[in-house]
Amino acid sequence: MSIVITAFEKSPDGGKGLARDTRVRWALEEVGQPYDVRYVSFQGMKQSDHLCRHPFGQIPTFEDNGLCLFESGSIIFHLAERHGTLLPTDANARARAITWMFAALNTVEPPILDLSVAKFQEGQQPWAADRLPIVVDRIRARFQQLSARLGDSEWLDGAFSAGDLLMVSVLLRAKPSGILAEFPTLDAYVARGEARPAYQRAFAAQLAVNAA
Ligand code: GTB
Numbered sequence: 001m002s003i004v005i006t007a008f009e010k011s012p013d014g015g016k017g018l019a020r021d022t023r024v025r026w027a028l029e030e031v032g033q034p035y036d037v038r039y040v041s042f043q044g045m046k047q048s049d050h051l052c053r054h055p056f057g058q059i060p061t062f063e064d065n066g067l068c069l070f071e072s073g074s075i076i077f078h079l080a081e082r083h084g085t086l087l088p089t090d091a092n093a094r095a096r097a098i099t100w101m102f103a104a105l106n107t108v109e110p111p112i113l114d115l116s117v118a119k120f121q122e123g124q125q126p127w128a129a130d131r132l133p134i135v136v137d138r139i140r141a142r143f144q145q146l147s148a149r150l151g152d153s154e155w156l157d158g159a160f161s162a163g164d165l166l167m168v169s170v171l172l173r174a175k176p177s178g179i180l181a182e183f184p185t186l187d188a189y190v191a192r193g194e195a196r197p198a199y200q201r202a203f204a205a206q207l208a209v210n211a212a
């Protein structure tokens with residue numbers, strides 16, 4: 001087995017699969033590539049042997065035959081390009097699927113991440129209670145737009161792609177807050193992603209390590 005990824009020694013989410021190694025595991029399962037996992041602690045991530053793999057001292061990373069990558073989006077893009085099935089072969093359809101990968105990471109994920117910051121990093125600030133509804137409303141506005149675009153479609157643009165894999169992964173992070181459930185179209189879309197056998201295998205693999 002030559003692919004090695006990194007993941008939290010113990011994810012703070014206790015097995016909910018919300019850390020970003022899960023999306024990489026999911027992509028590896030979708031493309032049928034076996035992998036090993038090197039587990040790292042928060043302290044270990046900041047040590048030189050991890051920093052040489054990840055300049056920002058984070059997980060996940062990906063190594064395969066001398067290639068070392070970081071950033072979950074780039075790892076999934078690499079897997080999709082190298083192993084097929086996660087990106088269409090038609091050039092225009094492929095460009096649209098890649099567009100959805102960027103949309104997931106650049107347009108939908110930031111307001112969701114902002115909620116974690118507002119709750120867990122800024123929660124004690126005197127202005128936190130005023131800011132929280134603003135942050136939540138930004139997520140709702142994005143979800144409204146995404147929901148309108150998805151409509152009755154099964155996936156974002158034709159067959160399931162790396163764009164869907166990233167979008168579902170990003171949306172999952174909004175599940176614990178209850179905001180995802182406010183959008184039945186997106187809730188059902190995420191459930192379709194979670195029902196995929198490859199996702200189930202990825203989820204089970206991280207759960208085996210992270211369950212409290
Ligand atoms: N843009 C990078 C990517 O997409 O790969 C972001 C990588 C990143 O944020 N990694 C996080 C990390 O290593 C883990 S996933 N953090 C440690 C550090 O920065 O020191 C983020 C995450 C963490 C915890 C939960 N959770 O408990 O629910 C969810 C997501």
